[in-house]
Amino acid sequence: MTSFQLHTLESAPESAKPILAGAEQALGFVPNLYATMADAPALLEGYTTLAKVFDKSALSATERQIVLLAVSFENDCDYCMAAHTAISGMQKVPGDVVAALRDGMPLADAKLEALRAFTRGLVQARGFAQAGDVQALLDAGYTRSTVLEVILGVGLKTMSNFTNHVAKTPLDDAFEPVKWERPAGAAV
Numbered sequence: 627m628t629s630f631q632l633h634t635l636e637s638a639p640e641s642a643k644p645i646l647a648g649a650e651q652a653l654g655f656v657p658n659l660y661a662t663m664a665d666a667p668a669l670l671e672g673y674t675t676l677a678k679v680f681d682k683s684a685l686s687a688t689e690r691q692i693v694l695l696a697v698s699f700e701n702d703c704d705y706c707m708a709a710h711t712a713i714s715g716m717q718k719v720p721g722d723v724v725a726a727l728r729d730g731m732p733l734a735d736a737k738l739e740a741l742r743a744f745t746r747g748l749v750q751a752r753g754f755a756q757a758g759d760v761q762a763l764l765d766a767g768y769t770r771s772t773v774l775e776v777i778l779g780v781g782l783k784t785m786s787n788f789t790n791h792v793a794k795t796p797l798d799d800a801f802e803p804v805k806w807e808r809p810a811g812a813a814v
Contacts, residue, residue, distance in 0.1 A: 630793035633664035641667040653799060659705065659786055660794045669785065676782045682776040687717040689741055693779035695727040696745040699808075701787040705795050707806035715757055715804075729809050740766030745776050753777070 627809060631637065635646050635656070642664035646656050663670035664781045680690060698706035714724045727734050733739040743764040750757050760773055789795065798803060 630662050630795075631665060632658055632661040632796070634661070638664040639667050642670050645670050653794050653800075655680065655798065656710045656793050658711065658798050659709070659790065659799075660797050661784060663789055669789070673782070673785050673789075676778070676785070680775075680778050682773060683778060684769075685775055685779075686725065688714075688740070690779065691717060691719045692723065692733070692738060692742050693745050693776055694783050695718075695740050697723070697749055697780050697783035698787055699727060699730050700749040702745055702786070702808055703787040703790050704782075705790040705797055705801075705810075706783060706786055706804050708797055708801040708804050711804040711806065712801050728806055737766045737768075739772075741768065741772075741776070744773075745780065748776060753780075 633639075633642065633646070635643055635650070638661075645667075646660055647666060650656050660670060660674075663673060675804050683690065685693065691710055695707065695710050695714070696749055698710060711724055711728060723733055723735075723738065727742065733742050740763050743754070744759055747759050751759075755773075763773060763776075764770070
């Protein structure tokens with residue numbers, strides 16, 4: 627079994643150090659995901675840059691977290707489910723929305739549910755969205771731009787989900803209170 631190093635500011639490659647230092651300054655710790663990605667500074671830079679770009683999308687903080695949690699649920703990423711549960715709390719995403727996403731259940735708000743369902747379907751179909759899936763999102767009040775921004779979010783989360791799967795990234799203490807396991811009976 628190959629193990630991956632959790633880099634510190636001291637052990638990380640030089641080009642990863644500024645990103646890790648910035649995370650530590652902003653969060654008070656270096657998330658284990660970043661510490662793992664630091665072994666490939668280009669991945670760490672790509673992920674953190676793409677996250678900043680996704681934050682500039684037209685999607686609200688709640689909508690972005692819906693996309694990120696829906697992708698993480700479909701990819702069965704316990705690390706990202708916990709991390710984005712914590713981030714959702716910081717961003718004031720309604721608790722009932724987060725709870726439904728963690729359980730893989732539909733959202734009560736029809737527009738937000740259309741976003742969750744589209745994201746889920748896109749991941750399940752590996753990007754081959756059906757015309758009806760796109761139309762359902764448009765009918766809910768979203769735009770063609772939203773379709774493309776969801777793809778941006780899927781790409782972002784796929785990077786971290788796959789890293790966590792391959793590296794078996796341990797959950798940070800900060801995320802332990804919102805640890806996640808796939809609900810019994812929920813399809814993988």
